[in-house]
Amino acid sequence: PHTLGILGGGQLAQMLALAALPLGVQVRVLEPDPEAPARLCAEHLQAPYTDAAGLAALAGCDAVTLEFENVPVEALVALNGRVPVRPDGALLARSKHRAVEKEALRAAGAATAPFVRLDTAADLQGALARVGGQGLLKTSELGYDGKGQARVGTETELRAAWSELGHVPCVLEGLVPFERELSLAVARNAQGQMAFGPLVENVHRQGILRTSIFPAQAPEGSEARARELAAAVAGHWKLEGLLTLEFFQLPGGELLVNEVAPRVHNSGHLTQDGGGLSQFEAQVRAVLGLPLSDWRPLHPCAMVNVVGVADERGQALNPDWAAIDALEGTRVHLYHKAWRAGRKLGHVNLVAPDEATLRSRLSRLQGLIP
Numbered sequence: 001p002h003t004l005g006i007l008g009g010g011q012l013a014q015m016l017a018l019a020a021l022p023l024g025v026q027v028r029v030l031e032p033d034p035e036a037p038a039r040l041c042a043e044h045l046q047a048p049y050t051d052a053a054g055l056a057a058l059a060g061c062d063a064v065t066l067e068f069e070n071v072p073v074e075a076l077v078a079l080n081g082r083v084p085v086r087p088d089g090a091l092l093a094r095s096k097h098r099a100v101e102k103e104a105l106r107a108a109g110a111a112t113a114p115f116v117r118l119d120t121a122a123d124l125q126g127a128l129a130r131v132g133g134q135g136l137l138k139t140s141e142l143g144y145d146g147k148g149q150a151r152v153g154t155e156t157e158l159r160a161a162w163s164e165l166g167h168v169p170c171v172l173e174g175l176v177p178f179e180r181e182l183s184l185a186v187a188r189n190a191q192g193q194m195a196f197g198p199l200v201e202n203v204h205r206q207g208i209l210r211t212s213i214f215p216a217q218a219p220e221g222s223e224a225r226a227r228e229l230a231a232a233v234a235g236h237w238k239l240e241g242l243l244t245l246e247f248f249q250l251p252g253g254e255l256l257v258n259e260v261a262p263r264v265h266n267s268g269h270l271t272q273d274g275g276g277l278s279q280f281e282a283q284v285r286a287v288l289g290l291p292l293s294d295w296r297p298l299h300p301c302a303m304v305n306v307v308g309v310a311d312e313r314g315q316a317l318n319p320d321w322a323a324i325d326a327l328e329g330t331r332v333h334l335y336h337k338a339w340r341a342g343r344k345l346g347h348v349n350l351v352a353p354d355e356a357t358l359r360s361r362l363s364r365l366q367g368l369i370p
């Protein structure tokens with residue numbers, strides 16, 4: 001029997017553990033939060049990510065991976081040479097810092113939104129004009145679900161937003177007039193063999209992913225281009241393991257890379273119920289060096305996130321669970337997390353025999369989730 005170590009114990013670790021078990025693989029997570037979702041289906045080492053005893057327990061696994069890029073690079077570096085770490089600290093260091101990541105994407109031949117690095121106050125001068133006059137200010141580190149971001153349209157707004165974010169190093173990105181958002185995952189082993197996940201279409205609201213749909217309604221050739229970019233990044237960054245690229249598709253069809261997640265991704269959750277291999281099993285296989293080929297749903301499918309939404313008085317607005325359960329083609333996935341406004345609490349996957357049926361079921365499902 002194999003043991004897989006994971007840095008981070010959130011819902012992605014929970015779902016990785018659930019996918020690992022039938023393969024004869026048990027999961028051990030290092031995660032300081034006592035209430036973390038993976039506690040219920042994995043061995044939970046409750047300690048800081050850099051805790052020596054916790055890391056020693058991970059070093060006893062067959063391989064170590066991560067489910068969360070906001071773990072310290074030092075944790076991966078401390079494991080280096082003791083156990084295969086996939087991805088490794090060098091790849092994590094690239095993908096956890098927005099400016100470093102964008103520079104590394106360009107070095108791999110991928111286009112990104114125009115951006116300016118804002119490390120000190122002096123960098124703000126003229127920055128907005130350089131990205132096209134309308135921008136998104138993002139903290140270089142620790143942001144997720146649109147946290148640590150602000151829309152800015154004037155120099156005054158930029159200065160105010162930078163103060164609001166605490167004068168920390170940031171990236172100012174030009175606002176991209178995208179036609180749609182897409183994502184695609186790639187797995188790569190030490191021999192350089194690659195396998196790809198499906199091209200998925202994503203809809204965000206207030207910086208949080210709400211809905212993902214397969215197949216994407218993208219122009220002919222988009223999937224091949226997305227794979228080409230994913231392969232270039234994975235090769236150039238010497239990936240071992242799995243990563244996911246988020247794309248902006250421009251009206252002319254061109255793909256810009258928005259960001260990279262060094263792991264399974266929220267947009268890939270629909271692979272759990274699409275009938276093919278799931279992204280979670282793909283990451284487990286990639287990290288343990290088990291056989292892996294391309295994974296893709298066998299049926300049209302979609303995913304809707306359940307995010308904590310409050311009414312005017314701050315009370316939780318709950319989804320209509322009974323109606324969701326009664327809707328044909330749904331599968332509910334809950335993360336066992338306490339309710340908080342803006343927090344991802346679970347998701348509902350939806351399958352259908354054809355795309356027209358998927359879209360009509362999807363609009364009914366969306367009506368049941370606040």
Ligand code: ATP
Pocket residue numbers: 113136138143144145146147173174175176177178181204207208246258259
């Ligand atoms: P996560 O890691 O959860 O995907 P994040 O906090 O890292 O989120 P981003 O992916 O950078 O955030 O941005 C969230 C969403 O905001 C994007 O998916 C997109 O909808 C919108 N967005 C981000 N950057 C831009 C941009 N430069 N132009 C237009 N829209 C953008």
Ligand code: MG
Pocket residue numbers: 143144145259
């Ligand atoms: Mg992100």
Ligand code: MG
Pocket residue numbers: 246258259
């Ligand atoms: Mg994103």
